[in-house]
Amino acid sequence: MQDVAREAGVSLATADRVLNGRAGVRGVTAERVRDAVVRLGYRPNLAAARLARGETYRFCFVLPVGTNVFMRLLAEQVSNTASWLAANNAYIDTLRVDVFAPETLASALEGLVGHYDGIAVVALDHPRVRAAIDDLASAGVAVVTLVSDVPSSHRLHYVGIDNIAAGRTAATLLGRFAGGRRGTVGLIVGTPALRDHAERQFGFTQVLAGEYLALKVLPVEESLDEDERTEAIVARMLRDASDLVGLYNAGAGNRGVAAAISAANRADDLIFIGHDLTDDTRRFLLRGVMDAVINQDAGHQSRSAARVLLAHCAGEPLLNEQERIRIDIFVRDNLP
Incomplete structure (x- = not known):
């Protein structure tokens, strides 16, 4: 200057x-x-300007408890993002909450009022949670929904993939892999209360019902993203549905799905589509237990949420193209 x-x-x-x-x-x-x-x-130099003005910001990332492998990766990426933010005079705390319990999640969000400039939350689309987000926004706290959205709330921004498109993609992959076979298809969600899971279910059934009439979707099963529960669900499907052609797991619990498929010796003929490239799903792809993984980049999501909050609080411009989270598709042959 x-x-x-x-x-x-x-x-x-x-x-x-x-x-x-x-x-x-x-x-x-x-x-x-x-x-x-x-x-x-x-x-x-916006960071230097913030430093010169003595501006500091504190953000909280509210992430799920439990054994969800993708959420563990997301937590690791949030920790990495915290180092980058510190150089920009902004700081991250992480709070782990049972996001499947709306009262618990809402109470946790209510307790953050007055303590942070911005919140990023893996959110449950529930009236109590929506009200807690709205109360934060009314108190001047910027709220970003992460991975799973609450679009009717006063949240500032959603950081995540288009989950309806992700479900439609899963159906197209499964339908094409089926190659004209007739039969039933299993569909598993963690919980329909999570909007990302509900939207994936909607997109998946929409495409199968409209474009792959030879495949009939079984009643949706709810796994709560737990491996043991998911394994029991798939084992029951394999036992009861003799014409089972494929499975789509819209949430976590892929270890449970793979274990049931392997135990039934169905890896060669059963199509298995799931989400998120992890050490487990990479191994399942390489072994032929899993056919395709629909991925969302945890690092990109963490950094994007931090950038959105920082830009809003500092009154700085945001590059919307940079914040679009892509849907990636991985099969055995294009693993990074």
Whole structure:
């Protein structure tokens, strides 16, 4: 900024007023400053400006408890993101909560009012949770929903994939892999109360019902993202549905699905589509137990949530294209 002021022949204070859009500068003088900016290629260092102003922000990431492997990866990435944020004068705390219990999650969010500038939460779409998010927003706390959305709340932004599109993608993959076979298809969700799981279920059944009429979806099963419960569900499906062609697991619990398929010696003929590239799903793909994984980048989601909160609190611009979370599809042959 000193270089800009010198180039334009004005004081540092005048250059600062022009660059920050404040009044009190004659038009011809402001034009000289803007010309100097163009000639010098000046770009403000936003992090340095925050540091100079002594601005600090504190964020809380509310993540699920439990054994969900993807959520463990997300927690690790949040920890990595905290190091980057610290250099920008912003700090992260992590709170682990049972997100399947709406009263518990809502109470945890209510307890954060007045303690943080921004919250990122893996949210349950429930009236109590929506009300808690709205109370945070009313108190001036920016709320970002992460992985699972609550669109009717006053949340600032949703960071995650298009889950209806993810479910539709799973159905297209399974339908094409089936190659014209007739039979039934198993569908498992962690809980329909999580909007990401409900939207995946909707997208999946929409495509199968409209485009793959030879495949009939069995009644949806609820696993609560628990491996043992998921294994029991799949074992029962394999026992009761002699014409079972494939399985789509819209949540976690892939270890349970793989264990039941392997125990029944059905890996060669049963199509298995699931979510999130982890050490487990990578191994299942390589062994032929799993056919495709629909992935969302945990690191991208963590960094995006942090960027959205920081930009909002600091009043800085956001590159929306940078914050779009892609749907990745992995099979055995394109594993990174």
